Amino acid sequence: MSALAVRGLDKSFGGLRVTSSVDLEVEPGERRLIIGPNGAGKTTLFNLITGELRPDRGAITLFDRDITRIPSRRRAHLGLARTYQIITLFPRETLLGNVTLSLLGLSRLRWNPCVALRRQAGLVARAHEVLARVGLESLAERPLAQTSYGERRRVEIAMALAQRPRILLLDEPFAGLSTEERRDVLRLVAGIPREVTIVMIEHDMDVALDFAERITVLHFGEVVVEGTRAEVVAHPRTREIYLGE
Numbered sequence: 001m002s003a004l005a006v007r008g009l010d011k012s013f014g015g016l017r018v019t020s021s022v023d024l025e026v027e028p029g030e031r032r033l034i035i036g037p038n039g040a041g042k043t044t045l046f047n048l049i050t051g052e053l054r055p056d057r058g059a060i061t062l063f064d065r066d067i068t069r070i071p072s073r074r075r076a077h078l079g080l081a082r083t084y085q086i087i088t089l090f091p092r093e094t095l096l097g098n099v100t101l102s103l104l105g106l107s108r109l110r111w112n113p114c115v116a117l118r119r120q121a122g123l124v125a126r127a128h129e130v131l132a133r134v135g136l137e138s139l140a141e142r143p144l145a146q147t148s149y150g151e152r153r154r155v156e157i158a159m160a161l162a163q164r165p166r167i168l169l170l171d172e173p174f175a176g177l178s179t180e181e182r183r184d185v186l187r188l189v190a191g192i193p194r195e196v197t198i199v200m201i202e203h204d205m206d207v208a209l210d211f212a213e214r215i216t217v218l219h220f221g222e223v224v225v226e227g228t229r230a231e232v233v234a235h236p237r238t239r240e241i242y243l244g245e
Contacts, residue, residue, distance in 0.1 A: 001028070001063060001064050002025050002026060002027060002028075002061070002063075002064065003026050003027060003028040003029075003030065003062070003063060003166070003167055003197040004024070004025070004026040004049070004060075004061070004062060004167055004197065004199065005024070005025045005026070005059075005060070005061045005064075006022055006023060006024040006025075006045075006048075006049065006058065006059075006060050007023055007058055007059045007060075007061075008021050008022070008023065008057060008058040008059070009021070009022040009023075009024075009045070009048060009055050009057070009058035009059075009060070010022075010055060010056045010057040010058055011041075011044060011048060011053060011055050011056055011221075012056055017221055018041045018044045018221050019041045019044055019045055019048065019055075019221045020220070020221040020222045021058075021222070022041075022045060022058070022218075022221070022222070022223055023223060024045075024216060024223065026167075026197060026199055027197075028063075028197055029194040029195070029196075029197055030197055030198075030213055030214065031198050031200070031211055031212055031213045031214075032197075032198070032199045032200070032212065032213070032214050032215070032216065033200050033201075033202060033208050033209070033211065033212030033214070033215045033216070034199065034200065034201050034215075034216045034217075034218060035201075035202065035203075035208070035215060035216070035217055035218070036217055036218035036219055036241070037219065037241060037242075039220075040218040040219055040220065040221065041218050041220070041221035042171075042201045042218055043085055043171055043201065044221075045218070046082060046169050046171055046201065048060065049080070049169065050072055050075060050080060050082055050169065051067070051070065051071060051072030051075050052072050054069075055068065062075070062078055062079065062080060062166075062167065063079075063166065065078070067080075076163060078166075079164075079165050079166030079167060080165060080166070080167050080169070081160040081161070081163045081165035081167070081168050081169070082160060082168070082169035082170070082171065083156045083157060083160055083168075083169070083170050083171055083173060084156070084171050085171045085172045085175060085201075087149075087152050087153065087156055088156075089144055089152060089155060089156060089159075090144065091143075091144050091145050092143070092144075092145070093143070093144055094140065094141050094142060094143055094144065095131060095136055095139050095140050095141075095142055095144060095147065095151075095155050096124070096127050096128070096131065096140040096141060098144060098155055098159060099127040099130055099131060099155070099158050099159055099162050100123050100124060100127040101159075102158075102159035102160075102162045102163060103123045103126055103127060103162050103163070104123065126162065127140075127162065128140060130158045130159075130161055130162045131158055133158065133161065134154045134155070134157060134158045134161070134188055135154065135184070135188070136151060136154055136155065136158065139151065148181075149176055149177065149181070150177050150178065150180075150181030150184065150185070153173060153174075153177060153181070153185055154184070154185065154188060157170070157173065157185070157188060157189070161192070161196075165196060166195070166196065166197065167196070167197045167198075167199065168192070168196050168197070168198050168199070169199050169200075169201075170189065170198065170199070170200040170201065170202075171201045172201055172202055172203060173185055173189065173200065173202070174186070174202060174203075174207055174208070175203070182207055186207055186210075186211065189211065190211065200212070209229050209233070212229060213228070213229075214226070214227065214228060215227065215228070215229060215232040217232060217235075217237070217238055217241065219237075219241050224237050224241070225237050225238050
């Protein structure tokens with residue numbers, strides 16, 4: 001059984017083909033890295049997997065269940081969570097408020113427009129647990145607007161982890177971080193239990209290659225290389241794409 005499988009995935013915007021017959025299979029507990037130059041179709045692939053875009057052709061399965069036509073909002077209930085290349089948080093909320101809102105998305109309370117989140121002891125306690133897991137519990141009551149960029153990255157990961165995902169998609173989690181912040185986020189991601197399968201898009205090759213067990217290279221929407229770190233780094237297509245050789 002694979003954790004995530006993509007078969008023959010195609011997506012075009014008008015005459016521009018952004019994914020072309022993409023095949024991808026990720027095993028349970030695997031740490032997979034997806035790399036490629038700007039415009040390779042990496043984020044589009046994530047959007048197709050999460051249901052934010054619908055493919056023109058192909059199929060997507062999650063633990064052998066076909067989710068190709070399942071709405072995006074239901075995929076979270078099946079164990080799929082993600083972060084975004086551009087941070088998408090609630091700037092007027094505290095860190096605790098942001099994480100509590102992410103928990104609300106999987107709760108029946110989300111249908112109650114009058115719910116007072118602060119009175120939901122179970123959700124608040126769980127939010128505190130997740131903030132502690134990413135090293136931010138001491139900042140729980142701080143407004144997001146008063147935090148650093150690196151702290152916001154960790155909040156975003158906390159919001160994804162709060163949903164207890166089986167598969168976590170990370171879209172450039174190290175983007176815009178200082179060297180020290182990259183180390184903090186890498187330790188955080190590396191400490192996620194193996195019961196969570198992780199697929200990561202990243203441009204910081206030095207950090208990401210140390211994390212990944214298998215690597216997929218996308219170029220103009222196609223998978224051109226796939227294998228272990230050593231295999232991908234040594235492959236002539238990788239060198240051609242990144243070094244122009």
